[in-house]
Amino acid sequence: MATRKMRKPKAKAVTSEKTTTKEIASRIKKSAERMVKEIKAHKDPSFTTMQRGKSNVVWDEKKGYLSLGDKTVTRNFLNVAHARKFMQTSLIMSKTNEYLLHNKTASIREIYYELKHTIEGTKENTFEGQDESDPTIVDLEHSVNTIREKLNLHANPKGTLYGNITLKDKMHHNDKFNASKLGRGGWSIMSRMEPEEIEIIETDADYLLVVETEAMFERLIEEGFPKDNHCLLIGVGGQAARGARRLIHRVHKELDLPTYVFTDGDPYGWYIYSVIKQGSMALAAHSEFMSVPKSKFVGMTLDDIKEYKLENVTENMKDGDIKRAKEMMAYPWFQNKDWQALLKKALVDKKRIEQQALANRRLDFVATHYLPEKIRNKEFLP
Amino acid sequence: MATRKMRKPKAKAVTSEKTTTKEIASRIKKSAERMVKEIKAHKDPSFTTMQRGKSNVVWDEKKGYLSLGDKTVTRNFLNVAHARKFMQTSLIMSKTNEYLLHNKTASIREIYYELKHTIEGTKENTFEGQDESDPTIVDLEHSVNTIREKLNLHANPKGTLYGNITLKDKMHHNDKFNASKLGRGGWSIMSRMEPEEIEIIETDADYLLVVETEAMFERLIEEGFPKDNHCLLIGVGGQAARGARRLIHRVHKELDLPTYVFTDGDPYGWYIYSVIKQGSMALAAHSEFMSVPKSKFVGMTLDDIKEYKLENVTENMKDGDIKRAKEMMAYPWFQNKDWQALLKKALVDKKRIEQQALANRRLDFVATHYLPEKIRNKEFLP
Numbered sequence: 001m002a003t004r005k006m007r008k009p010k011a012k013a014v015t016s017e018k019t020t021t022k023e024i025a026s027r028i029k030k031s032a033e034r035m036v037k038e039i040k041a042h043k044d045p046s047f048t049t050m051q052r053g054k055s056n057v058v059w060d061e062k063k064g065y066l067s068l069g070d071k072t073v074t075r076n077f078l079n080v081a082h083a084r085k086f087m088q089t090s091l092i093m094s095k096t097n098e099y100l101l102h103n104k105t106a107s108i109r110e111i112y113y114e115l116k117h118t119i120e121g122t123k124e125n126t127f128e129g130q131d132e133s134d135p136t137i138v139d140l141e142h143s144v145n146t147i148r149e150k151l152n153l154h155a156n157p158k159g160t161l162y163g164n165i166t167l168k169d170k171m172h173h174n175d176k177f178n179a180s181k182l183g184r185g186g187w188s189i190m191s192r193m194e195p196e197e198i199e200i201i202e203t204d205a206d207y208l209l210v211v212e213t214e215a216m217f218e219r220l221i222e223e224g225f226p227k228d229n230h231c232l233l234i235g236v237g238g239q240a241a242r243g244a245r246r247l248i249h250r251v252h253k254e255l256d257l258p259t260y261v262f263t264d265g266d267p268y269g270w271y272i273y274s275v276i277k278q279g280s281m282a283l284a285a286h287s288e289f290m291s292v293p294k295s296k297f298v299g300m301t302l303d304d305i306k307e308y309k310l311e312n313v314t315e316n317m318k319d320g321d322i323k324r325a326k327e328m329m330a331y332p333w334f335q336n337k338d339w340q341a342l343l344k345k346a347l348v349d350k351k352r353i354e355q356q357a358l359a360n361r362r363l364d365f366v367a368t369h370y371l372p373e374k375i376r377n378k379e380f381l382p
Numbered sequence: 383m384a385t386r387k388m389r390k391p392k393a394k395a396v397t398s399e400k401t402t403t404k405e406i407a408s409r410i411k412k413s414a415e416r417m418v419k420e421i422k423a424h425k426d427p428s429f430t431t432m433q434r435g436k437s438n439v440v441w442d443e444k445k446g447y448l449s450l451g452d453k454t455v456t457r458n459f460l461n462v463a464h465a466r467k468f469m470q471t472s473l474i475m476s477k478t479n480e481y482l483l484h485n486k487t488a489s490i491r492e493i494y495y496e497l498k499h500t501i502e503g504t505k506e507n508t509f510e511g512q513d514e515s516d517p518t519i520v521d522l523e524h525s526v527n528t529i530r531e532k533l534n535l536h537a538n539p540k541g542t543l544y545g546n547i548t549l550k551d552k553m554h555h556n557d558k559f560n561a562s563k564l565g566r567g568g569w570s571i572m573s574r575m576e577p578e579e580i581e582i583i584e585t586d587a588d589y590l591l592v593v594e595t596e597a598m599f600e601r602l603i604e605e606g607f608p609k610d611n612h613c614l615l616i617g618v619g620g621q622a623a624r625g626a627r628r629l630i631h632r633v634h635k636e637l638d639l640p641t642y643v644f645t646d647g648d649p650y651g652w653y654i655y656s657v658i659k660q661g662s663m664a665l666a667a668h669s670e671f672m673s674v675p676k677s678k679f680v681g682m683t684l685d686d687i688k689e690y691k692l693e694n695v696t697e698n699m700k701d702g703d704i705k706r707a708k709e710m711m712a713y714p715w716f717q718n719k720d721w722q723a724l725l726k727k728a729l730v731d732k733k734r735i736e737q738q739a740l741a742n743r744r745l746d747f748v749a750t751h752y753l754p755e756k757i758r759n760k761e762f763l764p
Contacts (some may be wrong), residue, residue: 091417105604107597110741117694117742125694156597160570169565182550182559183580188542198565215489215538218573222487309424312499312507359492360499 064293265300446675647682
């Protein structure tokens with residue numbers, strides 16, 4: 001067997017927010033000091049962050065991802081409508097500053113629980129639920145212009161990696177491990193996949209295949225697909241978690257690896273692809289470090305139903321699918337003829353098709369025919 | 383550092399259905415041949431399986447797990463109420479027989495898709511949804527008296543393993559890997575964890591800790607808990623999947639490892655524990671190979687709220703929690719004073735407490751105080 005060329009990270013690939021932890025902590029401190037100064041001067045203390053929501057999301061066609069516009073919003077403590085939010089922001093600022101100083105990290109649920117309490121002498125809780133702390137975290141990310149991982153915060157872990165790639169965990173005895181040598185289970189992707197912690201060493205893969213369902217991920221491993229086709233697999237288990245998105249982004253950028261996405265043939269699956277490719281509206285400010293604008297969509301499409309004789313195993317679209325397809329048709333980043341045609345077909349036929357429905361042809365059909373043909377013939381959607 | 387003693391699997395621990403694949407295939411064949419014989423003799427062909435549902439679930443106090451009683455049910459082809467089910471059973475029998483002969487495995491969603499089609503000359507589909515094929519699979523398991531893994535079927539993978547344990551995947555280049563050397567991510571547990579495929583080699587751990595949420599699993603690794611306390615961690619991510627349950631069962635039995643379960647303090651979490659310990663009503667027939675009757679519950683309880691000063695971070699129980707607590711109070715396997723007292727308290731206080739709420743004391747409190755104290759003092763619920 002010929003030795004395959006190993007890809008190693010390109011030195012100049014920028015996949016990480018390069019601002020130092022010290023600098024981030026100093027931005028938080030500066031913001032807090034300004035508040036204190038305002039209070040001491042008997043002024044109304046204020047906090048400024050970026051405006052969120054659809055009205056401030058910009059589709060950056062040149063960069064190929066969603067980003068945040070420049071509208072800001074300022075909250076004043078002495079405004080009854082703002083006071084509670086202001087108090088919450090101060091708490092989050094103080095706690096993340098503490099994490100940064102003590103080199104601790106926390107999940108967004110943990111910081112919520114750490115900060116939740118009844119304010120002394122009142123019956124007022126700092127937070128009633130995580131739905132109050134989560135947006136406050138985003139406010140702070142935007143205000144100090146960083147990603148939450150740099151504030152030492154993270155979401156839950158989800159997703160699995162398989163294939164001939166070597167990673168190193170610099171925070172865990174410098175463990176080096178190869179994700180093709182862990183049996184058929186694969187490596188459980190962490191919630192934090194920052195370069196300062198996890199280093200990508202090398203791979204011999206020709207491309208990365210992102211798979212919506214963990215069950216299809218297992219099928220492809222059972223069929224020996226990654227080995228035969230020299231590719232890496234990442235199973236995202238539905239909408240990709242932040243850790244999985246960061247890993248996909250980094251593998252693509254640092255190793256210059258073509259990236260294909262394989263989802264169910266329905267608006268939910270297509271939206272999973274678009275979040276991986278162009279980013280999401282909720283995290284538009286972070287697309288630079290999360291999105292993969294050059295990724296391609298390998299399937300499933302509704303044309304696959306006829307092409308691969310899957311008429312027997314379609315499902316009817318639900319109302320939610322139809323609503324989502326209509327919304328997607330209007331998004332600027334879906335304005336190209338292939339996606340418009342697919343979404344239109346979805347609204348006319350009202351059918352959907354799952355990845356696992358390919359088993360109707362034969363269990364190994366996806367690995368021996370469907371994916372190899374599509375990838376060889378470059379039958380991708382943009 | 384002193385060398386720690388390694389535990390290796392006990393030769394006589396029976397953790398696996400020992401019937402050979404050949405024997406299972408022959409039972410399927412025998413059942414099919416009987417049907418053919420009945421048809422040829424112009425008799426009404428029939429299929430017999432075990433009756434399911436609560437009325438045939440038996441609490442085996444001596445063995446400490448749920449099992450299935452001996453009530454059977456027979457379906458006849460020439461009965462309009464049975465004919466469709468009969469046709470479906472024949473299809474599942476034929477397909478699993480094919481898997482066994484060709485050494486293929488499939489998920490229960492894949493077999494559904496493989497078999498779904500419109501019957502020639504009719505408008506009748508073999509299956510309308512997976513909710514029709516899943517019970518048919520259970521019927522066949524019961525009829526030929528085996529677990530579905532022996533029929534080469536499995537559910538979706540879920541769950542993660544971390545700690546100083548070495549496994550070998552006999553179906554994947556005999557990969558040997560140690561789940562403490564994969565960085566902080568851990569190993570992704572497969573849907574099938576059968577001894578014929580995955581071999582447990584050894585561990586130096588003193589116990590296994592099963593954790594409900596993946597986020598708490600990550601917290602304990604970040605705090606170095608498994609290393610400092612010489613334990614294995616399995617994060618089940620909610621209700622444990624079959625693969626995770628099989629792994630917990632096997633680690634406990636083969637390595638004779640004490641097993642503790644750590645869930646949220648609410649009826650849903652306590653039920654997760656009871657399924658790991660005593661099995662579930664839906665899979666009562668398989669408790670022998672899935673349950674861990676000697677496992678102990680380490681928390682959380684509602685007494686923890688006062689004990690660990692967590693009054694600020696409780697949540698109100700929802701109607702579903704209250705309904706479930708009432709049901710659990712009546713189950714024979716919850717008839718002991720500790721559990722009755724806890725469930726009663728739940729119904730009176732109507733409060734719940736999450737694992738991650740321990741962050742309210744400090745992020746590392748769970749790893750430095752809560753778990754070590756409880757485990758050292760053997761403060762377990764049975």
